[in-house]
Amino acid sequence: MRDGFYLSTYLNPAGIHRVLNVRMRHDHNIALWRKSGTQVELVRHWELERLSGQKMHRTPFTTLDDERTLIDDLLAPVGIGMSDLVEIWGTPDIDTTDDYHLVREVPDIAFHSVAHLYSAVLLDSEVFFDGTIVGLAVDRGPDILLDRRMRDLWFAGCVVREGGVEFFPVESPGSLYCEGRDYFGMREGSLMALATASKASGECDRDAIMAEFRFDGRDVIDQSRRAFDKVCDQVRQTLTTDPNFTDAEALASAVMKEVQAISVMVMRRNIDTILRRHEIDPTRAHLALAGGYALNCPTNSLLMAEYGFRSLLAPPSVGDDGQAVGIGLAAFHKKLGERFHFRYPGPYLGRVDNDLDAALAQFDGHIDAVDDYDDELAVQDLRSGPIAWFHGASEVGPRALGNRSLLADPTSEETKDRLNEIKRREWWRPVAPTVLEEQLAEWFIDARPSPYMLETFLIRPQVRARIPAVAHLDYSARIQSVSASQNPALHRLIAAFHRQTGVPMLCNTSLNDKGEPIIDTMAETLAFCLRRRVPVAYLNGKRVALRNFETFPEGDPWPRNSRPFAHVPDSVAAEIRWQANPHGLTDLHLFLYQYDLDLSDRIDIRTAEGAEAVRRELDARLAANPTLRKSAERTMERNAVHFSAYGWHPLIPHRSN
Incomplete structure (x- = not known):
């Protein structure tokens, strides 16, 4: 491989996919790499939701020119453009080669899942090439843009021994949680929180569920739905409620307790099988x-x-928001064909915003004072109420890791309520602590560093009363550990709070309003503070005090750059349709054609013969399957809603309880 810059992408194809509301992927993201000899570096990792304001960004670019322009804008601060890249991987319409993936090498398992694996197993090349790793990729299901067909096996596991990788299928409990999301109309994270917040409970026959169902192949959604329905029915018959919660919340909490227990059993079944078969x-x-x-x-x-296990290997962007990283690492492993050196650099890989003057200028009349950071004053601000904390490059992944955070005092019982009020969340939602790494053992039982907020630990009994804002019902907490080398500015702030209070942690929740992605710029931060009445923001080491909250409109979140996705002029849409479909197939035909990658690879509808062949084949399918038309039209309508949701992301339940 040549030295230079490489780009891996996880996007929906542009153009006709946007016009027809065709969605193949969500959580779009782009990763920039630099190769020098045997050294591989992850330079930047951008999540499009931060740029566009669309939660779990899924909307395709309107045109390829829009796509290339935005990518060039992202690359410009690094001093390069798309023309300077050695290769581009991951999205068919902008790929410059197709020899980077493992679709042919792992023919039975979805490459989507293989890419997930690489994002975790190759976090540290020394561990990968010198050690033994048990890897599991567990989500709801794959996209098929690179596979070009639906694989029989959706979820990948692997064993890595000194750089050699053996892949095999595993089960995933992810779809069980998605059934809960669709059934209760509440996101997976909220359901997880509700399960531990309420004392409501019920029983189901977990062993019988495990014996009857497996969660590993293309029927996993059907299997999960049937298993979930059985859990619901049994829990409803044995439900014990909690007077502090509504009946609906109590049922959801009790059901998700059982779903969580069964999910753990699925994961144990995976690991027990791997350890036994591979003698690990x-x-x-x-x-x-x-x-x-x-x-x-x-x-x-x-x-x-x-x-x-010796350690947990998992990136901060474990979901599809990390697919570009996994695609890139898989490509380097395949194409280099020998040992190379890579270490994940940490989560602060997004955009940098240093133009404070430009941000302040947009809020004339609302800026009370701008001062340099001071430890003593910062702690006073924290003791008075939550502060907005914006520093350096934005973190990747769905959780605030200290560069785009709302921070607050964990010693106050009222802190959690105030944070949930600011973010318009349910009162029972827990708040995570961000903790000085050197103090973990003093406050949490058997704790180890967890820089990406991916583990929970029990608070030691003797200190529980001192940090009521971060304790779950069982006195566990989902922690983020912070070292001085990992995040010097945040470590300094927490250390100052520790000196004054004796408590080495702060409440940390993401800097965003309900339904919007984590904030990415200083202007978005100031607008959020004014809209939600947060009096102080720390922006790259400057303390900004705000005023005149009552005159600032409480409307939607501050607009981001949605133009390349949201706005499709009629003339542009007509041109895109004509180029892709010059022989007049209906939108329904076009939609089914775009989703059937085998069909679209075999037949070119830009010829009259191809268009007629596709029309005949799809008409035959529609006649043979009366539900196909309704299902496709419903998907088109649902995607249209999701594609146009910027700032407030709607949850559209698939089911009704």
Whole structure:
């Protein structure tokens, strides 16, 4: 491989996909790499939701020119453009080569899942090439843009021994949580929090569920739905409620307790099988986790404690927001064909905003004072109420890791309520602590560094009363550890708070309003503070005090750059349709054609013969399957809603309880 810059992308194809509301992927992201000899560096990792304001960004670019312009804008601060890249990987319409993936090498398992694995198992090349790793990629299901067809096996596991990788299928409990999301109309993270917040409970026959169902192939959604329905029915019959919660919340909490227990059993079944078949001593191996289910901190910590793995390998962007990283690492491993050196640089890989004057100028009349950072004053601000904390490059992943955070005093019972009020969240939502790494052992039982907030640990009994804002019902907490080398500015702030209060941690929740992605710029931060009445923001080491909150409109979040996705002029849409479909197939035909990658690879509808062949084939399918038309039209309508949601992301339940 040549030295230079490489780009890996995880995007929907542009153009006709936007016009027809065709969605193949969500959580779009782009990773920039630099190769020099045997050294590989992850330079930047951008999540499009931060740029566009669309939660779990999924909307395709309107045109290829829009796509290339935005990528060039992202690359400009590094001093390069797309023309300077050696290769581009990951999205068919801008790929410059197709020899980078492992679709042919791993023919039976979805490459989407293989890419998830690489984002975790190759976090540290020394561990990868010198050690033993047990890897699991566990989410709901794959996209098929690179596979070009639906694989029989959706979820990948692997064993890595000194750089050699053996892949095999595993089960994933991710779809069980998605069933809960669709059934209760509440996101997976909220359901996880509700399960531990309420004392409501019920029983189901967990062993019978495990014996009847497997969660590993293309029927996993059907299997998960049937299993979830059985859990619901049994829990409803044995439900014990909690007077502090509504009946609906109590049912959801009780059901998700059982779903969580069954999910852990699925993960144990995976690991027990791998350890037995591959004769692995877990105390001599590392555990690597990726996929959306790897955000389940209680499961991660339980597996580490039960099996005694040497370490947990998981990136901060374990979900599809890390696919570009996994695609890139898989490409380097395949194409280099020998040992190379790579270490994940940490989560602060997004955009940098240093133009404070430009941000302040947009809020004339609302700026009370601008001063340099001071330890004593910062602690006073924290004791008075939450502060907005904006520093350096934005972190990647769905959780605030100290560069785009709302920080607050964990010693006050009222802090959690105030944070949930600011963010318009349910009163029972927990708040995570960000903790000085050197103080972990003093405050948490059997704790180890967790820089990406992917594990939970029990608070020691003797200190529980001192940090009521961060304790779950069982006195566990989802921690982020912070070292001086990892995040010097945040470490300094927490250390100052520790000196004054004796408590080496702060409450840390993401800097965003309900339904919007984490904030990415200083202007967005100031608008958020004014809209939600947060009186002080720290912006790259400057203390900004705000005023006149009552005159600032309480409307939608500050607009971001949605133009390349949201706005499709009629003339542009007509041109895109004509170029892709010159022989007049209907939108329904076009939609089905774009989703059927095997069909679109075989037949070119830009010829009259091809268009007629596709029309005949799809008409035959529609006649043979009366539900196909309704299903496709419903998907088009749902995607249209999601594609146009910027700033406030709607949850559209698939099911009704």
